[in-house]
Amino acid sequence: MGSSAVSDCSPFFRINSPHCLGQSGVITVNDNRPVNLDMTTIKLPLPALVSILTRASGVFLFVAMAVLIYALDASLASEESFNALKLELASPLYKLVIWVIVAALIYHAASGIKHLFGDAGVGETLEGGILGAKIVVAVAAILIVVAGIWIW
Amino acid sequence: MVTAVTNFGRSGLYDWLVQRVSGVVLLAYFIFIGAVVVANPDMSYQEWRTTFEPTWVRVFSVAALLSLAAHAWIGLWCTLTDYVTPRMMGAKANLLRGVLTCVCAVALFTYVVWGISIIWGS
Ligand code: HEM
Numbered sequence: 001m002g003s004s005a006v007s008d009c010s011p012f013f014r015i016n017s018p019h020c021l022g023q024s025g026v027i028t029v030n031d032n033r034p035v036n037l038d039m040t041t042i043k044l045p046l047p048a049l050v051s052i053l054t055r056a057s058g059v060f061l062f063v064a065m066a067v068l069i070y071a072l073d074a075s076l077a078s079e080e081s082f083n084a085l086k087l088e089l090a091s092p093l094y095k096l097v098i099w100v101i102v103a104a105l106i107y108h109a110a111s112g113i114k115h116l117f118g119d120a121g122v123g124e125t126l127e128g129g130i131l132g133a134k135i136v137v138a139v140a141a142i143l144i145v146v147a148g149i150w151i152w
Numbered sequence: 153m154v155t156a157v158t159n160f161g162r163s164g165l166y167d168w169l170v171q172r173v174s175g176v177v178l179l180a181y182f183i184f185i186g187a188v189v190v191a192n193p194d195m196s197y198q199e200w201r202t203t204f205e206p207t208w209v210r211v212f213s214v215a216a217l218l219s220l221a222a223h224a225w226i227g228l229w230c231t232l233t234d235y236v237t238p239r240m241m242g243a244k245a246n247l248l249r250g251v252l253t254c255v256c257a258v259a260l261f262t263y264v265v266w267g268i269s270i271i272w273g274s
Pocket of ligand 1: 054108111112113171178220227228
């Protein structure tokens with residue numbers, strides 16, 4: 001659980017823990033071997049990008065749900081608030097907001113469904129992983145464009 | 153085995169399963185709402201209200217809200233325990249993560265109560 005200095009500074013973890021340097025008994029060999037933690041030089045292949053975007057879209061959706069529940073509230077509370085909401089949603093800014101939320105939802109769901117396939121053992125090879133990531137991007141892109149066309 | 157955990161079901165396998173099932177419930181709900189909206193452009197207030205009248209739609213809505221809470225809880229817990237760690241950000245990380253976890257819990261609880269009051273209260 002990362003609480004004791006020993007586990008934090010074990011040879012396994014210490015690469016990005018400067019506080020471990022010089023700790024006795026922890027670092028034994030070759031303290032200055034090269035360590036690559038420059039994120040900009042680590043390759044991010046498509047499946048990795050698809051994966052991290054799933055997480056980003058999930059966190060975004062968590063916040064976005066507040067907007068949707070607020071809109072649901074306004075839409076059902078009274079006829080006046082329903083009409084006011086309808087008017088607001090007709091403006092380009094609110095259309096953009098809705099489109100971004102729907103896009104995140106489409107992307108996250110497409111990737112989530114890929115996960116379900118993965119759980120079932122489909123596409124576990126390297127080629128399968130790359131193909132799966134491409135399918136997610138393609139399907140999500142098409143649906144997001146369709147949603148955009150519908151919203152506007 | 154690590155037992156002092158704060159995840160949802162106190163077991164990774166259970167969390168994994170809940171994450172899947174709740175994801176599918178959410179997807180079904182959003183497809184349902186999306187289909188209603190797309191099929192009825194220019195809906196009136198009365199038509200929209202009638203959509204939420206049947207008991208099964210209300211039950212479905214509450215199921216979606218509870219799924220959202222469980223799903224987002226598990227997902228955010230995973231994300232926070234990945235990034236907000238002493239190794240990534242130093243000694244204050246455990247406290248910070250505790251605070252952020254509380255914020256998530258309060259927000260999700262609010263979503264559920266707010267959502268249920270909208271669905272059953274109107
Ligand atoms: C609508 C609100 C939703 C929110 C707020 C949400 C949020 C999240 C978050 C925060 C994660 C964690 C990401 C990670 O661990 O890297 C996640 C993962 C996941 N979501 Fe969602 N999600 C939503 C909808 C959906 C839907 C509709 C599906 C449809 C299938 C879905 C399927 C999944 C799956 C399968 C995972 C697990 C990915 C993994 O194991 O790494 N989610 N979600």
